Amino acid sequence: GTWPPRPRPTPPRPTMRFLVVDSGPIIRGARIEQMGAERLVTIPEVLSEIRDEQARARLAALPCELEVREPSEEALLAIKRFAKLTGDLPVLSSVDLRVLALAWMLEKQECDGTEHLRTEPLPRGAAA
Numbered sequence: 001g002t003w004p005p006r007p008r009p010t011p012p013r014p015t016m017r018f019l020v021v022d023s024g025p026i027i028r029g030a031r032i033e034q035m036g037a038e039r040l041v042t043i044p045e046v047l048s049e050i051r052d053e054q055a056r057a058r059l060a061a062l063p064c065e066l067e068v069r070e071p072s073e074e075a076l077l078a079i080k081r082f083a084k085l086t087g088d089l090p091v092l093s094s095v096d097l098r099v100l101a102l103a104w105m106l107e108k109q110e111c112d113g114t115e116h117l118r119t120e121p122l123p124r125g126a127a128a
Contacts, residue, residue: 015036015037016036016037016038017037017038017039017106017110018037018038018039018040018041018103018106018110019032019035019036019037019039019040019041020041020042020099020102020103020106021040021041021042021046021066022042022046022095022096022099023046023049023050023095026046026050026055026058026059027049027050027052027055029054029055029058032062033062033063033064039064039065039067040062040064040065040066040067041066041067041068041069041102041106042066042067042068042069042099042102043068043069043070043071043095043098043099043102044068044070045094045095045098046095046099047059047066047068049095069102070102071098071101071102071104071105072101072105074105075101075102075104075105075108076097076098076101078101078104078114078119079097079100079101079104080097081119082118082119082121083097083100085120085121086121104117
C-alpha cells in the first residue's frame, strides 16, 4: 500500500430527493444507489418485471431500501392526458404510465403543487 494512506473518497451527497426506478436500469446492472438520490422508489409492477436471477440478486443486495409506492389516480390521469397530447399514449405500457405517474405524484408532493410542470407539450421543434 501507500504511505500515508490515502483518504477514502466520501460518497456523493444526495442531489435529488427521489429516484423513480424502472426495470431497465436494474436489469442492465446500473448502480442506482450511486445516482445521488436520498430515496429510491418504484411501483410493484417494476419488481414483477425483474425475473433475471442476476438482476434479482443485485436488487436484493442494494445497500438501501427500494420503496414500493402506488401512484395516485390524479397522477395517472395527468400523465395519460399529457401522453395523449404528445401522441405517446399508444406506445407507452401501463407500467410506463404508472412509473411516470409516480414521478409526477412525488414531484407534486415535494413542490407543493404542479404549477411548474407543463400541462401542454411544446410545439414540435421548440427548444425545451
